[in-house]
Amino acid sequence: MHLTRDEERILSGERGEGLRRAMEILVALGDIKGADRFIPVKSAHVSGVSYKTIGDAGLELLREWASSGATVKVPTTSNPSGLDLKSWREFGFPQEFAEKQLAIMRAYRDLGVADSCTCTPYLLENIPREGEHIAWAESNAVVYANSILGARTNRESGISALAAALVGKAPNYGLHLDENRKPTFSVSFGVELEGPWAYSAAGYYIGEEMEGIPIFLGLKPSPEEAKALGSALAVGGVSMFRLADKIEKGVGDLEKIRVGEEEINGAREALNTANGEVDLLCIGCPHCTPREAVEVSKLKPSIETWVFTSRANAAKLGKKRLHENVKLICDTCMVVSPLEEMGIATIGVNSAKAAFYCRNLSGLDVKYAPFGELVK
Amino acid sequence: MRRIKGRIISKGVAQGEALITSEPITFLGGVDPKSGRVVERGHELEGKCVAGKVLVFPKGKGSTVGSYVIYGLRRSGLAPAAIINDEAEEMVATGAIVAKIPMLDSLPNKSAFRNGMRLLVNADEGYVEVLGEE
Numbered sequence: 001m002h003l004t005r006d007e008e009r010i011l012s013g014e015r016g017e018g019l020r021r022a023m024e025i026l027v028a029l030g031d032i033k034g035a036d037r038f039i040p041v042k043s044a045h046v047s048g049v050s051y052k053t054i055g056d057a058g059l060e061l062l063r064e065w066a067s068s069g070a071t072v073k074v075p076t077t078s079n080p081s082g083l084d085l086k087s088w089r090e091f092g093f094p095q096e097f098a099e100k101q102l103a104i105m106r107a108y109r110d111l112g113v114a115d116s117c118t119c120t121p122y123l124l125e126n127i128p129r130e131g132e133h134i135a136w137a138e139s140n141a142v143v144y145a146n147s148i149l150g151a152r153t154n155r156e157s158g159i160s161a162l163a164a165a166l167v168g169k170a171p172n173y174g175l176h177l178d179e180n181r182k183p184t185f186s187v188s189f190g191v192e193l194e195g196p197w198a199y200s201a202a203g204y205y206i207g208e209e210m211e212g213i214p215i216f217l218g219l220k221p222s223p224e225e226a227k228a229l230g231s232a233l234a235v236g237g238v239s240m241f242r243l244a245d246k247i248e249k250g251v252g253d254l255e256k257i258r259v260g261e262e263e264i265n266g267a268r269e270a271l272n273t274a275n276g277e278v279d280l281l282c283i284g285c286p287h288c289t290p291r292e293a294v295e296v297s298k299l300k301p302s303i304e305t306w307v308f309t310s311r312a313n314a315a316k317l318g319k320k321r322l323h324e325n326v327k328l329i330c331d332t333c334m335v336v337s338p339l340e341e342m343g344i345a346t347i348g349v350n351s352a353k354a355a356f357y358c359r360n361l362s363g364l365d366v367k368y369a370p371f372g373e374l375v376k
Numbered sequence: 377m378r379r380i381k382g383r384i385i386s387k388g389v390a391q392g393e394a395l396i397t398s399e400p401i402t403f404l405g406g407v408d409p410k411s412g413r414v415v416e417r418g419h420e421l422e423g424k425c426v427a428g429k430v431l432v433f434p435k436g437k438g439s440t441v442g443s444y445v446i447y448g449l450r451r452s453g454l455a456p457a458a459i460i461n462d463e464a465e466e467m468v469a470t471g472a473i474v475a476k477i478p479m480l481d482s483l484p485n486k487s488a489f490r491n492g493m494r495l496l497v498n499a500d501e502g503y504v505e506v507l508g509e510e
Contacts, residue, residue: 057448137440157443361405
């Protein structure tokens, strides 16, 4: 990988230990992936914010990095934390967990990272333009930025996204390059997908079966459906998709798969572990848009429902009254908050990603179904 | 002595018992940071502990927080001694580099490895050596 004189200086430690460490990671990745050089990025988005996922080791790493005095060179947003930063006491989050989480937030603030705490920065906080190079972690945001917004990012790890933010550059490989953004297989549907649940089930099936870049024929997802699809695809090996009205040139030669009712039901069976009562409904993986929050409320759920969203989305809802069983919870989500330590054993979700991680990461039992079924 | 060359992803030298899977590994949610055990339901290695092993798998998948999990495993002494991948991707590569876990990829012949074999991974020079069959 070719380095400019300035980049060499950073790597040699002339600009401090924090930047040197960041550069070392990026050069190693660039060399592994065959990057020719660095390219400037317009923004970054980091994952690895919740104390539940990064633990004491992660907190120490961030503190070390922050103590070097390095700060981000480009606007950098952050993924959900482990709790609602303002109302954690009301929701019953453990005090000890909260203290650790707030320490993580301080380390990120010292590094110059915004406390946006959302997995959907592309909705309000950090909207890239078409063709822009960015360095994002959070796999659903990577898929949305690449596929819907036409920005360019590899699926960075939380650590490599932070390194790119500190340097303001990313190694030029993978999805930054035209030749790697072409579809590699095509998907047709034998069933009409409607609503985020169906899109997430289809996405989960495809992401488990295939890797590469799918082109979806005849699919016209709403923003809510697109984020559900992208988040589920990214549980497996997909970081970008394409949408097409009709078969484009060259697509006819690609490997084809078909998704029908059988595949959707298969995804449901693979992810569903609970059939009886649930303790809590958890909606908002990825974070709910204001429209979704209102839709959930309109269905008048008979059991307590936590709607996870960003603080910026919540502000858009303003003083709108939601149904008494619907609680808006910001800055966190069902995956990265310590629900399992808060007396919750079984949850209902309409997201394949949430179902996958709540079971595997948190050991919760999960009822995975369309929201309309969950409220019944 | 059989030496198999590979590409260096993260430097260092370590040895351990081979733990092999043909399935990709998700570190966040797939490996329990408190025990080092694979917990992904239905995974080939479900229930197996990665601590101190030479972990041989095709590549990482899933959450972008995986590299923090690898770093955390290292800090609690539960990380694999070394990692061998078919193709390094961002999560596992960054995790191994930050956690200073020796890691190689692109070995021409991994089929010589069997579960339980003692392997030496020299990621300073870029090779794996089979030390014993066990």
